[in-house]
Amino acid sequence: MAKSKSKTYTTSELANHFNISVVSASRFIVKHNFKPVKTGNHNAKYYSDAVYQQMKKYYQNKPKSSVKQSHPATKDGIIEQLQARIKEQTATIELLKQQLTVKDEQIATANRIADQAQQLDLTTHNQQKSLPINSNDEQINTQEKHSWIWQLFH
Known part of the structure:
Protein backbone atom coordinates (compact mmCIF):
# COMPACT_ATOMS: atom_id res chain seq x y z
CA MET A 1 0.00 0.00 0.00
CA ALA A 2 1.42 3.38 -1.00
CA LYS A 3 1.74 6.15 1.54
CA SER A 4 -0.04 9.36 0.66
CA LYS A 5 2.30 12.27 1.00
CA SER A 6 0.64 15.62 1.44
CA LYS A 7 2.58 18.82 1.00
CA THR A 8 4.00 20.32 4.19
CA TYR A 9 5.11 23.90 4.79
CA THR A 10 7.46 25.58 7.22
CA THR A 11 6.47 28.83 8.89
CA SER A 12 8.82 30.81 6.65
CA GLU A 13 7.44 29.14 3.51
CA LEU A 14 3.91 30.06 4.56
CA ILE A 20 3.63 38.38 5.42
CA SER A 21 6.34 38.33 8.05
CA VAL A 22 7.38 35.11 9.74
CA VAL A 23 6.18 36.59 13.04
CA SER A 24 2.71 37.18 11.56
CA ALA A 25 2.60 33.63 10.26
CA SER A 26 3.67 32.31 13.67
CA ARG A 27 0.99 34.38 15.41
CA PHE A 28 -1.64 33.05 13.00
CA ILE A 29 -0.57 29.48 13.75
CA VAL A 30 -0.60 30.03 17.52
CA LYS A 31 -3.93 31.89 17.39
CA HIS A 32 -5.59 28.97 15.61
CA ASN A 33 -3.80 26.31 17.71
CA PHE A 34 -2.29 24.50 14.74
CA LYS A 35 0.16 21.74 15.60
CA PRO A 36 3.05 20.78 13.34
CA VAL A 37 2.78 17.42 11.58
CA LYS A 38 6.52 16.89 11.95
CA THR A 39 9.69 18.56 13.17
CA GLY A 40 12.71 18.66 10.92
CA ASN A 41 16.34 19.68 11.18
CA HIS A 42 17.17 22.52 13.58
CA ASN A 43 13.70 22.24 15.15
CA ALA A 44 11.95 23.38 11.94
CA LYS A 45 8.22 22.79 12.24
CA TYR A 46 6.27 21.53 9.24
CA TYR A 47 2.56 22.23 8.93
CA SER A 48 0.01 20.37 6.84
CA ASP A 49 -1.81 21.54 3.75
CA ALA A 50 -4.84 22.24 5.98
CA VAL A 51 -2.92 25.09 7.63
CA TYR A 52 -2.03 26.42 4.20
CA GLN A 53 -5.69 26.33 3.16
CA GLN A 54 -6.80 28.15 6.34
CA MET A 55 -4.20 30.87 5.79
CA LYS A 56 -5.18 31.12 2.15
CA LYS A 57 -8.84 31.61 3.08
CA TYR A 58 -7.90 34.20 5.75
CA TYR A 59 -5.52 36.25 3.62
CA GLN A 60 -7.75 36.22 0.50
CA ASN A 61 -10.50 37.95 2.50
CA LYS A 62 -8.11 40.37 4.14
CA PRO A 63 -7.72 43.83 2.52
CA LYS A 64 -4.58 44.18 0.46
CA SER A 65 -3.27 47.18 2.44
CA SER A 66 -2.64 44.96 5.49
CA VAL A 67 -0.65 42.38 3.50
CA LYS A 68 3.03 43.25 3.28
CA GLN A 69 4.15 44.41 -0.15
CA SER A 70 7.38 42.77 -1.20
CA HIS A 71 8.75 45.58 -3.40
CA PRO A 72 6.90 48.40 -5.10
CA ALA A 73 7.25 47.99 -8.83
CA THR A 74 7.15 51.66 -9.81
CA LYS A 75 8.74 54.89 -8.74
CA ASP A 76 5.30 56.16 -7.78
CA GLY A 77 4.90 53.24 -5.37
CA ILE A 78 8.25 54.00 -3.79
CA ILE A 79 7.37 57.70 -3.49
CA GLU A 80 4.02 56.88 -1.89
CA GLN A 81 5.69 54.60 0.65
CA LEU A 82 8.29 57.23 1.50
CA GLN A 83 5.63 59.93 1.85
CA ALA A 84 3.66 57.68 4.19
CA ARG A 85 6.80 57.12 6.29
CA ILE A 86 7.43 60.88 6.35
CA LYS A 87 3.89 61.47 7.63
CA GLU A 88 4.30 58.84 10.34
CA GLN A 89 7.64 60.25 11.43
CA THR A 90 6.27 63.82 11.41
CA ALA A 91 3.44 62.71 13.69
CA THR A 92 5.96 61.01 15.98
CA ILE A 93 8.10 64.16 16.08
CA GLU A 94 5.08 66.29 17.01
CA LEU A 95 4.17 63.90 19.81
CA LEU A 96 7.72 63.97 21.14
CA LYS A 97 7.76 67.78 20.99
CA GLN A 98 4.58 67.90 23.07
CA GLN A 99 6.06 65.50 25.60
CA LEU A 100 9.24 67.57 25.74
CA THR A 101 7.23 70.73 26.40
CA VAL A 102 5.44 69.02 29.29
CA LYS A 103 8.76 67.83 30.73
CA ASP A 104 10.24 71.34 30.43
CA GLU A 105 7.28 72.74 32.37
CA THR A 124 14.65 80.62 58.89
CA HIS A 125 18.42 80.47 59.47
CA ASN A 126 18.73 84.28 59.50
CA GLN A 127 15.82 84.58 61.93
CA GLN A 128 17.44 82.13 64.32
CA LYS A 129 20.66 84.18 64.30
CA SER A 130 18.84 87.40 65.08
CA LEU A 131 16.96 86.01 68.11
CA PRO A 132 18.21 87.50 71.41
CA ILE A 133 20.14 85.14 73.63
CA ASN A 134 18.83 84.77 77.17
CA SER A 135 21.43 85.91 79.75
CA ASN A 136 20.85 82.80 81.89
CA ASP A 137 21.64 80.62 78.91
CA GLU A 138 24.83 82.61 78.36
CA GLN A 139 25.96 82.09 81.95
CA ILE A 140 25.27 78.37 81.73
CA ASN A 141 27.27 78.16 78.51
CA THR A 142 30.30 79.96 79.99
CA GLN A 143 30.21 77.82 83.12
CA GLU A 144 30.23 74.69 81.03
CA LYS A 145 33.35 75.90 79.22
CA HIS A 146 35.45 76.05 82.41
CA SER A 147 36.65 73.06 84.34
CA TRP A 148 35.31 72.20 87.77
CA ILE A 149 38.58 73.30 89.44
CA TRP A 150 38.35 76.76 87.97
CA GLN A 151 34.72 76.98 89.03
CA LEU A 152 35.68 76.11 92.65
CA PHE A 153 38.07 79.05 92.96
CA HIS A 154 36.02 81.62 91.18
Missing part, protein backbone atom coordinates in the same frame (compact mmCIF):
# COMPACT_ATOMS: atom_id res chain seq x y z
CA ALA A 15 5.01 33.63 5.30
CA ASN A 16 6.74 34.01 1.93
CA HIS A 17 3.77 32.57 0.06
CA PHE A 18 1.32 35.06 1.60
CA ASN A 19 3.76 38.02 1.64
CA GLN A 106 7.74 70.08 35.05
CA ILE A 107 11.43 70.92 35.36
CA ALA A 108 10.68 74.65 35.62
CA THR A 109 8.12 73.96 38.35
CA ALA A 110 10.60 71.77 40.25
CA ASN A 111 13.25 74.52 40.00
CA ARG A 112 10.81 77.13 41.36
CA ILE A 113 9.90 74.87 44.27
CA ALA A 114 13.58 74.21 45.03
CA ASP A 115 14.31 77.98 44.97
CA GLN A 116 11.41 78.65 47.33
CA ALA A 117 12.61 75.93 49.71
CA GLN A 118 16.13 77.37 49.70
CA GLN A 119 14.85 80.90 50.36
CA LEU A 120 12.67 79.62 53.20
CA ASP A 121 15.64 77.80 54.70
CA LEU A 122 17.84 80.92 54.49
CA THR A 123 15.11 83.07 56.03
Whole structure:
Protein backbone atom coordinates (compact mmCIF):
# COMPACT_ATOMS: atom_id res chain seq x y z
CA MET A 1 0.00 0.00 0.00
CA ALA A 2 1.42 3.38 -1.00
CA LYS A 3 1.74 6.15 1.54
CA SER A 4 -0.04 9.36 0.66
CA LYS A 5 2.30 12.27 1.00
CA SER A 6 0.64 15.62 1.44
CA LYS A 7 2.58 18.82 1.00
CA THR A 8 4.00 20.32 4.19
CA TYR A 9 5.11 23.90 4.79
CA THR A 10 7.46 25.58 7.22
CA THR A 11 6.47 28.83 8.89
CA SER A 12 8.82 30.81 6.65
CA GLU A 13 7.44 29.14 3.51
CA LEU A 14 3.91 30.06 4.56
CA ALA A 15 5.01 33.63 5.30
CA ASN A 16 6.74 34.01 1.93
CA HIS A 17 3.77 32.57 0.06
CA PHE A 18 1.32 35.06 1.60
CA ASN A 19 3.76 38.02 1.64
CA ILE A 20 3.63 38.38 5.42
CA SER A 21 6.34 38.33 8.05
CA VAL A 22 7.38 35.11 9.74
CA VAL A 23 6.18 36.59 13.04
CA SER A 24 2.71 37.18 11.56
CA ALA A 25 2.60 33.63 10.26
CA SER A 26 3.67 32.31 13.67
CA ARG A 27 0.99 34.38 15.41
CA PHE A 28 -1.64 33.05 13.00
CA ILE A 29 -0.57 29.48 13.75
CA VAL A 30 -0.60 30.03 17.52
CA LYS A 31 -3.93 31.89 17.39
CA HIS A 32 -5.59 28.97 15.61
CA ASN A 33 -3.80 26.31 17.71
CA PHE A 34 -2.29 24.50 14.74
CA LYS A 35 0.16 21.74 15.60
CA PRO A 36 3.05 20.78 13.34
CA VAL A 37 2.78 17.42 11.58
CA LYS A 38 6.52 16.89 11.95
CA THR A 39 9.69 18.56 13.17
CA GLY A 40 12.71 18.66 10.92
CA ASN A 41 16.34 19.68 11.18
CA HIS A 42 17.17 22.52 13.58
CA ASN A 43 13.70 22.24 15.15
CA ALA A 44 11.95 23.38 11.94
CA LYS A 45 8.22 22.79 12.24
CA TYR A 46 6.27 21.53 9.24
CA TYR A 47 2.56 22.23 8.93
CA SER A 48 0.01 20.37 6.84
CA ASP A 49 -1.81 21.54 3.75
CA ALA A 50 -4.84 22.24 5.98
CA VAL A 51 -2.92 25.09 7.63
CA TYR A 52 -2.03 26.42 4.20
CA GLN A 53 -5.69 26.33 3.16
CA GLN A 54 -6.80 28.15 6.34
CA MET A 55 -4.20 30.87 5.79
CA LYS A 56 -5.18 31.12 2.15
CA LYS A 57 -8.84 31.61 3.08
CA TYR A 58 -7.90 34.20 5.75
CA TYR A 59 -5.52 36.25 3.62
CA GLN A 60 -7.75 36.22 0.50
CA ASN A 61 -10.50 37.95 2.50
CA LYS A 62 -8.11 40.37 4.14
CA PRO A 63 -7.72 43.83 2.52
CA LYS A 64 -4.58 44.18 0.46
CA SER A 65 -3.27 47.18 2.44
CA SER A 66 -2.64 44.96 5.49
CA VAL A 67 -0.65 42.38 3.50
CA LYS A 68 3.03 43.25 3.28
CA GLN A 69 4.15 44.41 -0.15
CA SER A 70 7.38 42.77 -1.20
CA HIS A 71 8.75 45.58 -3.40
CA PRO A 72 6.90 48.40 -5.10
CA ALA A 73 7.25 47.99 -8.83
CA THR A 74 7.15 51.66 -9.81
CA LYS A 75 8.74 54.89 -8.74
CA ASP A 76 5.30 56.16 -7.78
CA GLY A 77 4.90 53.24 -5.37
CA ILE A 78 8.25 54.00 -3.79
CA ILE A 79 7.37 57.70 -3.49
CA GLU A 80 4.02 56.88 -1.89
CA GLN A 81 5.69 54.60 0.65
CA LEU A 82 8.29 57.23 1.50
CA GLN A 83 5.63 59.93 1.85
CA ALA A 84 3.66 57.68 4.19
CA ARG A 85 6.80 57.12 6.29
CA ILE A 86 7.43 60.88 6.35
CA LYS A 87 3.89 61.47 7.63
CA GLU A 88 4.30 58.84 10.34
CA GLN A 89 7.64 60.25 11.43
CA THR A 90 6.27 63.82 11.41
CA ALA A 91 3.44 62.71 13.69
CA THR A 92 5.96 61.01 15.98
CA ILE A 93 8.10 64.16 16.08
CA GLU A 94 5.08 66.29 17.01
CA LEU A 95 4.17 63.90 19.81
CA LEU A 96 7.72 63.97 21.14
CA LYS A 97 7.76 67.78 20.99
CA GLN A 98 4.58 67.90 23.07
CA GLN A 99 6.06 65.50 25.60
CA LEU A 100 9.24 67.57 25.74
CA THR A 101 7.23 70.73 26.40
CA VAL A 102 5.44 69.02 29.29
CA LYS A 103 8.76 67.83 30.73
CA ASP A 104 10.24 71.34 30.43
CA GLU A 105 7.28 72.74 32.37
CA GLN A 106 7.74 70.08 35.05
CA ILE A 107 11.43 70.92 35.36
CA ALA A 108 10.68 74.65 35.62
CA THR A 109 8.12 73.96 38.35
CA ALA A 110 10.60 71.77 40.25
CA ASN A 111 13.25 74.52 40.00
CA ARG A 112 10.81 77.13 41.36
CA ILE A 113 9.90 74.87 44.27
CA ALA A 114 13.58 74.21 45.03
CA ASP A 115 14.31 77.98 44.97
CA GLN A 116 11.41 78.65 47.33
CA ALA A 117 12.61 75.93 49.71
CA GLN A 118 16.13 77.37 49.70
CA GLN A 119 14.85 80.90 50.36
CA LEU A 120 12.67 79.62 53.20
CA ASP A 121 15.64 77.80 54.70
CA LEU A 122 17.84 80.92 54.49
CA THR A 123 15.11 83.07 56.03
CA THR A 124 14.65 80.62 58.89
CA HIS A 125 18.42 80.47 59.47
CA ASN A 126 18.73 84.28 59.50
CA GLN A 127 15.82 84.58 61.93
CA GLN A 128 17.44 82.13 64.32
CA LYS A 129 20.66 84.18 64.30
CA SER A 130 18.84 87.40 65.08
CA LEU A 131 16.96 86.01 68.11
CA PRO A 132 18.21 87.50 71.41
CA ILE A 133 20.14 85.14 73.63
CA ASN A 134 18.83 84.77 77.17
CA SER A 135 21.43 85.91 79.75
CA ASN A 136 20.85 82.80 81.89
CA ASP A 137 21.64 80.62 78.91
CA GLU A 138 24.83 82.61 78.36
CA GLN A 139 25.96 82.09 81.95
CA ILE A 140 25.27 78.37 81.73
CA ASN A 141 27.27 78.16 78.51
CA THR A 142 30.30 79.96 79.99
CA GLN A 143 30.21 77.82 83.12
CA GLU A 144 30.23 74.69 81.03
CA LYS A 145 33.35 75.90 79.22
CA HIS A 146 35.45 76.05 82.41
CA SER A 147 36.65 73.06 84.34
CA TRP A 148 35.31 72.20 87.77
CA ILE A 149 38.58 73.30 89.44
CA TRP A 150 38.35 76.76 87.97
CA GLN A 151 34.72 76.98 89.03
CA LEU A 152 35.68 76.11 92.65
CA PHE A 153 38.07 79.05 92.96
CA HIS A 154 36.02 81.62 91.18
